[in-house]
Amino acid sequence: MTKIKSLADLRKLKDEVQSKIKLRENSDNPDHVVQIKVGMATCGIASGAKETMNSFIEELEQEAIDAVVSQTGCMGFCYAEPTVEVTLPNKEPVLFGHVHKEKVREIIDVYIKRGELIDGIIPINFKTIDD
Amino acid sequence: MIPLKTNNFNHMKTLAEHILDIAQNSVRAKATLIEIIVEESKKSDLWTLTITDNGCGMEEDMVKRATDPFFTSRTTRKVGLGLALLQQNTSAAGGTVRIKSKPGEGTVLKAEFQLSHIDRPPVGNIGETLYLLFLGYTTGELKYEHKCEKGTFSIRSSELHDALGEVPLQNKEVRDGVIELIKTNLVEIGATK
Numbered sequence: 532m533t534k535i536k537s538l539a540d541l542r543k544l545k546d547e548v549q550s551k552i553k554l555r556e557n558s559d560n561p562d563h564v565v566q567i568k569v570g571m572a573t574c575g576i577a578s579g580a581k582e583t584m585n586s587f588i589e590e591l592e593q594e595a596i597d598a599v600v601s602q603t604g605c606m607g608f609c610y611a612e613p614t615v616e617v618t619l620p621n622k623e624p625v626l627f628g629h630v631h632k633e634k635v636r637e638i639i640d641v642y643i644k645r646g647e648l649i650d651g652i653i654p655i656n657f658k659t660i661d662d
Numbered sequence: 663m664i665p666l667k668t669n670n671f672n673h674m675k676t677l678a679e680h681i682l683d684i685a686q687n688s689v690r691a692k693a694t695l696i697e698i699i700v701e702e703s704k705k706s707d708l709w710t711l712t713i714t715d716n717g718c719g720m721e722e723d724m725v726k727r728a729t730d731p732f733f734t735s736r737t738t739r740k741v742g743l744g745l746a747l748l749q750q751n752t753s754a755a756g757g758t759v760r761i762k763s764k765p766g767e768g769t770v771l772k773a774e775f776q777l778s779h780i781d782r783p784p785v786g787n788i789g790e791t792l793y794l795l796f797l798g799y800t801t802g803e804l805k806y807e808h809k810c811e812k813g814t815f816s817i818r819s820s821e822l823h824d825a826l827g828e829v830p831l832q833n834k835e836v837r838d839g840v841i842e843l844i845k846t847n848l849v850e851i852g853a854t855k
Contacts, residue, residue: 535842536850538825544839545829571794573683573744577673581682581790592834599832602798604686607738 565591565598565643566618569630572605578612579631586635587615594639608653617642626653674747676786677711677775683744684713684771685795685804690735691717691769694802700788701809702777702854708757709775709782709854716768725763748773755782777854785855789844796822796840797831813851817844 535541569575569584584600591598608614611628617638618624627638628651641649674680681698688696693715701710720728727733729749734742749759756776763769775782792806796819807816822831822840829836 534846535839536846537843538821541822541836541839541843542825544835545826548829548833548835549827571682571798572686573674573742573747576679576683577743577747581679581794584794585790588832588834588837602794604690605736605738609739609741 563597563620565596565620566616566624567591567598567600568603568616568618569600570604570606570608570612570614570616571602574605574609574612575614580613582632583613583615583630583635586632587639590635590639594644596639596643598643611653614653619643619646627651628653674751674783676784677709677782678786678788678791680748680751680773680783681711681713681788682791682794684711684748684773685799687744687771688713688715688717688769689799689801691715691719692801693717693768695805696799696802697805697807699807699809700853702811704777704811707777709777709785711771711773711775713771714768719765719767719769720761720763721765725761728761729759751775751783755779785853787841787845788848788853789841792817792844793831793837793840808848808851808853810851810853815844815847815851815853817847 533540535544567587569580569587571580571584584602587600591600603616606614606616606626608626608628613630614626614628615630615638616624616626625642625648627634630638634651637649641647674683685696685698695716697714699712701712729745731741731743731746734740736742745759752759752773752775756779757774760772761769788808795804799819804819805816806818807814826836831837831840
């Protein structure tokens with residue numbers, strides 16, 4: 532593929548992508564896809580949340596799992612950063628702590644694919660935050 | 663085994679990580695316009711980051727305490743290290759952090775690093791940082807400008823969304839494309855790594 536240098540190149544890329552994928556309806560309907568929020572405040576960034584987010588994006592792409600990976604603020608569990616909140620469709624959000632590369636694999640393989648809980652879940656009474 | 667400890671507890675390893683971190687202060691201040699400007703000058707030996715927003719702003723005494731690690735406006739925790747770490751890194755690299763703010767009008771943050779200083783953190787991956795900011799900041803306009811002696815590169819969220827239409831930023835090819843676009847242009851103007 533040619534190098535992308537300008538917005539015009541990006542527009543071309545968009546057209547290619549658009550013709551390849553039929554736009555999935557579920558991207559408008561987040562209730563039907565796996566939602567992943569990576570804590571990315573100072574504490575998260577300092578402990579490598581950027582790498583965690585990248586591995587999630589890459590691994591999920593490889594596994595062809597429909598998911599929305601986004602970032603969120605600090606959830607108050609700085610000691611356990613990088614923290615990641617995973618919401619499976621129609622389930623309560625679950626927060627995992629100390630999520631580095633290997634843990635990303637484990638979360639995808641065990642929790643997202645099979646729905647089994649794994650070690651490293653933060654508090655039971657955790658509620659999602661809005662900002 | 664007890665891990666070997668060094669006396670540097672600052673884990674912000676790159677300037678790009680600082681940008682990602684500090685820009686989120688503006689997002690939390692409910693800004694609808696965030697302007698990130700990086701200026702490099704070999705002549706005056708400076709790498710300057712300016713972040714301007716039109717968010718809620720701060721009172722004077724809050725500005726004074728902003729770089730204090732034990733001060734934060736959050737309630738989820740009692741420390742606020744973002745600006746403190748930035749200040750630590752700038753002063754280690756012969757620079758300063760200055761903040762000007764007015765309640766209701768917005769905030770201007772200026773961080774200067776001595777470009778050639780041995781303790782200046784590497785710039786890091788600006789493309790990735792901006793991609794994450796574009797992805798995460800959906801409530802306003804984000805503008806990035808990078809000025810070098812050889813030229814200027816700028817990109818804003820509205821033109822990006824305009825170019826992409828309905829294709830989401832999350833799409834892997836789009837993600838790689840956006841990061842590549844920023845990277846290629848920064849290399850072209852000879853931005854420091």
